[in-house]
Amino acid sequence: MSLHQDEPAETGDxxxxxxxxxxAHPDFLARHPDALxxxxxxxxxxxxxSLIEHQVKVLREQSERYRIQLEQLIEVARxxxxxNHKLHRLTLALMEAASLDDVLNTLQDQLRxxxxxxxxxxxxxxxxxxxxxxxxxxxxxxxFRDFVRTARPSCGQLDADRLAYxxxxxxxxxxxxxxxxxxxxxxxxVLAIGSHDPERFHSGKGLEFLRQLGEIVSRALHTTNCPGI
Numbered sequence: 001m002s003l004h005q006d007e008p009a010e011t012g013d014x015x016x017x018x019x020x021x022x023x024a025h026p027d028f029l030a031r032h033p034d035a036l037x038x039x040x041x042x043x044x045x046x047x048x049x050s051l052i053e054h055q056v057k058v059l060r061e062q063s064e065r066y067r068i069q070l071e072q073l074i075e076v077a078r079x080x081x082x083x084n085h086k087l088h089r090l091t092l093a094l095m096e097a098a099s100l101d102d103v104l105n106t107l108q109d110q111l112r113x114x115x116x117x118x119x120x121x122x123x124x125x126x127x128x129x130x131x132x133x134x135x136x137x138x139x140x141x142x143x144f145r146d147f148v149r150t151a152r153p154s155c156g157q158l159d160a161d162r163l164a165y166x167x168x169x170x171x172x173x174x175x176x177x178x179x180x181x182x183x184x185x186x187x188x189x190v191l192a193i194g195s196h197d198p199e200r201f202h203s204g205k206g207l208e209f210l211r212q213l214g215e216i217v218s219r220a221l222h223t224t225n226c227p228g229i
Contacts, residue, residue, distance in 0.1 A: 083209060086114045087216075094220040100124075103220050111193055119174055119194035121166050124187065124221070144179075144190050151181045153210035155201040166192040176201040180210050184218035191217055 022028055029035060090110045097103045104122050111117040125141040125148070143162050147154070155178045163171035174194030178201040182189035191214065195201055 086110075087209065087212060090114065090213075091216050094216060097220055097224055099224055100221070103217070103224060107191065107217065115193075116195075116200075117193045118196050119167055119170050119192075121192045121194075122182070122189060122217075123166065123192070124182070124189035126188075147179060147190065148181055148183065148188050151183045151214075153181065153207045153214060154179045154203075155205045155207070155210075156203040157198070166190070167194055170194070178205075178210055180214040180217070182214060182218045182221065184215075184222045187218055187221050189221075 090106075093106045093110055094103060097106050107122065108120045111120045123144070125144075143165055156176065158166075158174075158177050158179075160171070163174055163177070166177070167174050173196055175198035176195050178193040180191040180193070182191055193201070
């Protein structure tokens with residue numbers, strides 16, 4: 001009776017020893033191909049396949065995952081390269097700007113043509129205006145006081161007051177917006193890029209491009225010595 005009771009435990013111990021040996025000697029089955037070919041694995045569907053066939057299947061699945069990951073990385077790299085080229089062209093165009101109107105017109109043309117923006121607006125504030133309206137808690141500058149202070153771009157949806165201040169009659173058409181702070185010496189302002197697509201500028205979108213854009217535009221405004229700034 002005790003023999004029958006101990007047998008399952010002994011079988012389990014032997015299996016554990018075999019498993020430990022195979023882990024410690026990963027080349028064992030390679031050195032014993034007959035033993036490898038004799039192994040069988042149960043499918044979820046109930047069928048049986050050899051260990052070699054199972055390993056081939058696993059390797060194919062891994063290879064497919066790696067291929068998809070590689071394609072995704074290549075696509076991201078291609079998009080980043082295109083983005084850098086567009087930003088370079090925009091920078092060159094802004095270098096030709098001689099006035100505030102030139103800067104705004106260049107931004108509107110380039111961002112609409114090169115970056116598929118549906119609306120582009122820029123609001124600039126004098127330091128005194130920003131401080132005064134912020135203290136009173138009203139006015140357009142007060143709406144963006146904290147945004148200008150943090151100097152960090154953002155993407156997403158805006159409330160009705162901010163949309164109306166930035167885009168006027170076109171506010172209802174801007175389902176998502178990218179906000180770019182403009183801060184350079186005495187320059188304080190906001191560059192707003194609107195899209196009809198609510199997912200075009202979502203909150204999870206990368207902000208590095210917008211940060212670089214803000215630095216370029218701020219420097220262009222400073223270089224043109226825009227009045228009132």
